[in-house]
Amino acid sequence: MRPRSLPVRERLALTPSGVAVCLLVFAIVWLGVLGFTSLSAPSDNIEQLTWVRSLEWGYFKHPPLPTWLLWLPVQMFGLSVWVSYLMGAVMTLGAFAIMWRLLRTLRGSAFADVALLSGLCLTYYNRRLFYYNHNVVLLLLSVACAALLWQAYTSRRLWWWIALGVAVGLGALTKYQIAVTVVSVLVFMVHQRAWRDPAHRVGLLSTGLTALVILVPHVEWLRGHDFGPIGYAVESSLGVGLGVPARVQNTLLWLVDQLLAHGTPAFALLGVAAWQLRRLGFVERASPTTDHAPFRDPARALIFAWGIVPLCLMPFIGIFLGAELKGHWGTAFLIFAVPAVMELAPRGFWDRVDLRRLLSVFLVIQGALLTLECVISRDAPVAYSRHGRKYFDSAAYANLIADSARAQLGGPIRVVSGPLHPASILGIQLAEKPLVFIDARRDRSPWISAGLVDRCGAVELGYAEAIDLAKADSGQHQPRTEFGADVRIDPAGAHPVGPMFPGLSWRVRLPKSGASPCELT
Secondary structure: OOOOOOOHHHOOOOOHHHHHHHHHHHHHHHHHHHHHHOOOOOHHHHHHHHHOOOOOOOOOOOOOHHHHHHHHHHHHHOOOHHHHHHHHHHHHHHHHHHHHHHHHHHHOHHHHHHHHHHHOOOHHHOOOOOOOOHHHHHHHHHHHHHHHHHHHHHHOOHHHHHHHHHHHHHHHOOOOOHHHHHHHHHHHHHHOOHHHOHHHHHHHHHHHHHHHHHHHHHHHHHHHOOOHHHHHHHHHHHOOOOOHHHHHHHHHHHHHHHHHHOOHHHHHHHHHHHHHHHHOOOOOOOOOOOOOOOOOOHHHHHHHHHHOHHHHHHHHHHHHHOOOOOHHHHOOOHHHHHHHHHOOOOOOHHHHOOHHHHHHHHHHHHHHHHHHHHHOOOOOOOOOOOOOHHHOOHHHHHHHHHHHHHHHHOOOOOEEEEOHHHHHHHHHHOOOOOEEEEOOOHHHOOOOOOOHHHHHOEEEEEEOOOOOHHHHHOOOOOOHHHOOOOOEOOOOOOEEOOOOOOOOEEEEEOOOOOOOOOOOO
């Protein structure tokens, strides 16, 4: 005899307050582990803490919104990496809260609960929970766009379309990759034949106009700064122009990275839930009318538009445009891959999931991920590298320079000048929290006023001699592209940083004789 399942309404379900508590506990545990096992903050966090010294309509690598959002917490709690860790967690888990609420509306509480627990197993959102960058802010805004589009489509009220435009505009002020979300919006509207409804036509037009109004000041800033962030995007990825074999290889590796490297724990949890349902006989035979959703079911269309379209659009960009797909490009979009996979099951399949059983499996998976995070050896190479940043001892790096530099300056260090990563890491580690003069260029460091270095002096980082690129390729030296721009400094008085930044040197530039006193405003 097949086991009898309990009615859906009697099963344990998460409430909004329960979700809030779960996300809070999740944040405390993961931030604690990540914060105390990392010798250095993620480079993106350090960049934001560098740029937050001046609020601009853009920065040389990216649009401004993530830096703006960080400004108030920094004013309240100080320039600390922990402020950036908390902001990263707020953005990521805020996106999960919105997604859970949306899925609860679309498919019921059981579906939303399973999607929430499975989504939290995606390694983008646990092992990188302390990242604060443009990708996690875009994650929040992309999920918000899905929720606002649903409200606009179902209510047909202009206010919701304008709110969607605000979210899209803010997304454009975060990262130009919001274009992927715009494609998802358009795919949903086309699939639903929304152009037939005058209210939807006016609403979509209002969305576009609202987004453009928000974006205008940033466009003006771009015009005055040689379109720097766009140039950076083209140079680093979009304009690489890979050959056909390399395009296919890069695209396949990107998909494997997204769905397997980051997705395996989440899909494993879904698999266990499905196996339990079938083993215990809780899945009733679906009737022809309830087996699958109608073709134009708007709820299914929305889930697929956010869960499948981005994962198809990225490979299209890689194969047909020759762009080099970056692993982190999936951060803002992989979250909806879980409900998209769930949606492939018959209607009502997930309604009888035993949440208590699922929670136990969730805790096992999270425990395994936490254990992995804790046991990874810190005996990594001491050099700063793309894959070893977490274990780069930034405190030791700062101590190597700090005392000698202060002695030469005769006081505190007020300015650190040099390539972005070495200079920013040093700046955030020093007690004085000096200003960072990125690449010794004022166009990249608007917080550095004219004559400031002459008045205050600086610790200068750069290359006092040429690096043998053949040795760099063989691993004897770190490629310069890992650190930032090729900044040259006067060899006089320069000291090698050592194995932490191979080839990099530092020196003290004394205040200019006769200059006015060093005063920071």
